[in-house]
Amino acid sequence: MIIGVPKEIKPSENRVALTPAGARELVKRSHTVQVQTTAGEGSGFSDDDYREAGASILPDIESTYGKSEMIIKVKEPIEQEYALIKKDQLVFTYFHFASYEPLTRAMMDSGAVCLAYETVETPDRSLPLLVPMSEVAGRMAIQEGAKYLEKPLQGKGLLLGGVPGVKPAKVLILGGGVVGTNAAKMAAGMGADVTIMDLNLPRLRELDDFMPKNVSTLMSTEYSILDMIQTQDLIVGAVLVAGAKAPNLITREMLKLMQPGTVLVDVAVDQGGCIETCKPTTHEDPIYIIDEIVHYCVANMPGAVPRTSTMALTNATLPYAIQLADKGWKKACTENESLKYGLNVINGEIVYQAVGEAFDLPYTDVDNYLN
Numbered sequence: 001m002i003i004g005v006p007k008e009i010k011p012s013e014n015r016v017a018l019t020p021a022g023a024r025e026l027v028k029r030s031h032t033v034q035v036q037t038t039a040g041e042g043s044g045f046s047d048d049d050y051r052e053a054g055a056s057i058l059p060d061i062e063s064t065y066g067k068s069e070m071i072i073k074v075k076e077p078i079e080q081e082y083a084l085i086k087k088d089q090l091v092f093t094y095f096h097f098a099s100y101e102p103l104t105r106a107m108m109d110s111g112a113v114c115l116a117y118e119t120v121e122t123p124d125r126s127l128p129l130l131v132p133m134s135e136v137a138g139r140m141a142i143q144e145g146a147k148y149l150e151k152p153l154q155g156k157g158l159l160l161g162g163v164p165g166v167k168p169a170k171v172l173i174l175g176g177g178v179v180g181t182n183a184a185k186m187a188a189g190m191g192a193d194v195t196i197m198d199l200n201l202p203r204l205r206e207l208d209d210f211m212p213k214n215v216s217t218l219m220s221t222e223y224s225i226l227d228m229i230q231t232q233d234l235i236v237g238a239v240l241v242a243g244a245k246a247p248n249l250i251t252r253e254m255l256k257l258m259q260p261g262t263v264l265v266d267v268a269v270d271q272g273g274c275i276e277t278c279k280p281t282t283h284e285d286p287i288y289i290i291d292e293i294v295h296y297c298v299a300n301m302p303g304a305v306p307r308t309s310t311m312a313l314t315n316a317t318l319p320y321a322i323q324l325a326d327k328g329w330k331k332a333c334t335e336n337e338s339l340k341y342g343l344n345v346i347n348g349e350i351v352y353q354a355v356g357e358a359f360d361l362p363y364t365d366v367d368n369y370l371n
Contacts, residue, residue: 024053029326173238
């Protein structure tokens with residue numbers, strides 16, 4: 001199979017979808033890997049690194065899309081890329097369709113086969129291709145939140161872990177999944193007073209068993225959220241509904257209950273955000289203020305640490321990419337139920353129910369394409 005790796009063109013996105021090591025594994029299996037020139041530079045990989053791995057270097061994004069049967073990307077295609085995607089081309093990337101209707105319709109119009117990292121699901125309901133970036137984003141949420149608590153950046157002027165004789169900052173994490181767990185570990189390690197909220201009582205028991213003493217768990221209800229936000233310094237939105245839009249747990253009205261300078265970090269922004277006042281921001285312009293509350297809503301947080309993120313992502317995606325290349329998407333998705341869940345749009349039809357429901361668009365059972 002001919003596999004293309006375009007350079008990411010979303011603002012401040014320095015990740016690349018495939019490391020030279022990953023390219024070598026595909027080339028070893030007799031596949032052709034074509035990498036757009038400078039695609040890996042932001043992650044510390046040169047064109048020569050890819051050449052040494054057996055990949056060829058293409059001069060521009062047009063030729064990379066035009067000559068490839070499968071495109072491997074990091075972020076969803078943006079408007080400049082829509083026309084480059086062609087009928088029957090397999091596009092393997094993070095799509096987050098349910099948060100953006102124009103992208104969904106553009107991919108339907110393209111006739112491509114869209115397989116989304118974020119909805120590949122194992123039998124135990126885990127999301128293996130979302131996990132590595134969720135780990136990075138969860139840890140970064142605390143790193144960035146701590147920074148924006150500083151007074152020059154319009155926060156409360158608090159040190160997250162405090163000092164002897166001064167209480168640490170209070171951190172509330174909405175969601176006890178991969179993002180929330182990693183955020184809690186990071187915040188706890190910095191000495192903060194941490195609370196994790198979740199709807200899943202067995203999960204809260206698990207977290208209570210292994211988290212350090214400065215992390216508390218609390219059942220998530222509207223009442224408990226309303227109560228907690230009044231005293232917290234940093235609030236992290238870490239809620240995920242696989243393939244669907246995140247629910248709004250914090251409304252615009254609730255901002256009035258928070259103390260001025262409170263920092264909100266909405267990691268769920270890729271899926272529409274779990275904070276009503278959330279809107280996607282960039283690394284160049286990461287925050288905005290509403291009602292004296294600092295909002296950090298960067299939609300590609302792991303892009304700020306591309307070396308770590310690219311290697312972690314390739315570790316997770318490569319085994320699936322090899323299956324798709326070796327067998328073709330139909331056979332690979334038929335034989336691997338986890339990959340089948342990643343199919344979102346095929347030849348103009350939505351085949352992932354939550355995406356259809358998000359925009360009230362028709363949904364076709366994916367098995368119609370596999371049987």
